[in-house]
Amino acid sequence: MKVTIRDVANAAGVSVGTVSRAFNGYQDINVETKKKVFEAAKKLGYAPNVNARSLSAKVSKNMGLIVSGFLQSDRRDGFVHMLLKGTYRYAFEHYLEVALYTLDSENQSEKTYARFCAEHSIFGAILSGVATTDPYFKELMNAGMPCVLIDVDIQAKGVGSISVDNVKAAMEITEYLLNANHEKIVVVQGKEDAAVNNYRMTGIVETLSKRGIELTSDQILTCNFSETLTYNKVKEYILKNGKESVTAFLCLSDIMALGVMKAVRELGYSIPEDFSVIGFDGIPITAYTTPGLTTIEQDVEEMGYQAGALLQELMKNPNMSKKVYVPYTFKERGSVKKL
Known part of the structure; x- marks a missing residue:
């Protein structure tokens, strides 16, 4: 038989409403209670209906990772792969949906950021590879759409940034x-x-x-x-x-x-x-x-993870702006000689 939300509620010892609120990311639920709900869901093999959750939740669960200049990137740097891995890990842990989209500066001229997101049912996005001369860079200041920029800092409502210092x-x-x-x-x-x-x-x-x-x-x-x-x-x-x-x-x-x-x-x-x-x-x-x-x-994977967390925060608080620095590591190897 198909596992229902009521089965999860009974297994966790909470109400159906509490299970629903846990999956929809409400902040008024105790951390331990939320953990019990997720563990019960995992044990029972419960898969929430994504469309139903998006309709009932305060915040849409569709997150987009938009990469500009993807075709020009060097396959050896692995940046996009690690960024997506980190973002997906956050999405998986929090029962969110994330999709990868690629474009370049020319595409940005053809279609505004707001229109791009609307056509793909994206209500919040993580943007990587955006140049300061790109149309999207200027539009983000007043787009009114929650977004997180990788390696770019813009002080505007609903906009966050993730990078190393x-x-x-x-x-x-x-x-x-x-x-x-x-x-x-x-x-x-x-x-x-x-x-x-x-x-x-x-x-x-x-x-x-x-x-x-x-x-x-x-x-x-x-x-x-x-x-x-x-x-x-x-x-x-x-x-x-x-x-x-x-x-x-x-x-x-x-x-x-x-x-x-x-x-x-x-x-x-x-x-x-x-x-x-x-x-x-x-x-x-x-x-x-x-x-x-x-x-x-x-740590690009951690950047992706933190970007997912920051985007969800901005989606719930669209008037805020926040910058997050991810720690870096200095790797001393053999390519520098002391004179």
Whole structure:
């Protein structure tokens, strides 16, 4: 026989109304009571009707993970996979629905954020890969739709953000290079319209300035988070300026750091004996390069989980705005030499 909500209520020793409120995310239920309800449901194999819950609940249970620039992403960074994994884990634990959607800047011009969400029955979304020049970035300020941005901070009602403290992390890796006596530093940056790139650049510039070091324009290579573009620009830079012009490459993503390492080796140099390289992101492959890449490791799965939690909070309190920092880890490996 099909298990009903009444069966769950009897097994948990609570009323049918309490079971309903537990599944619909009401905050006036004791944590232990909610736990008993979920355990009883799991034991009995009870599956709540998603459509019925969405109609009866105060908050819709349809969460969307919208990824911009998906086709341009590098498959090795695993960012989207880990973000989705974390978001889904939160959704699974809280009996929510989550769907993945992909688009790019051109799609955003064709269809507004509000319309996109309405057409897909999304009443709250997590957005990743949104650039500061994207139509959605400007629209979010007044969209009136709960959303959580990954690596972008917007102060507006119903909008939250999840990231590591990119400014602080960038300051830490810059300080690390300076303490290793590197002053001839070339910064390999990503896209200039990417908020995360600008946060990291802010941390680098501030740290160098405190040491009385000016970062000139010819010490910045803009490589758009591309390994191939980085490889070409770094190779050209070394051939043009000579080995003595730089001792360390500070890369704002691990993918670009891989491009640096490839260029250095093809020119017949070694890491870290001739050039030091440091990255940012902590993608898995960096633990297996030779030498291993010193980098900032982000817990992207935790970012996805926290994004799910923050989105549900915003869906219940649409007038709030909140920023959440997820802890990062400094991974010291063998790619930086102390001079």
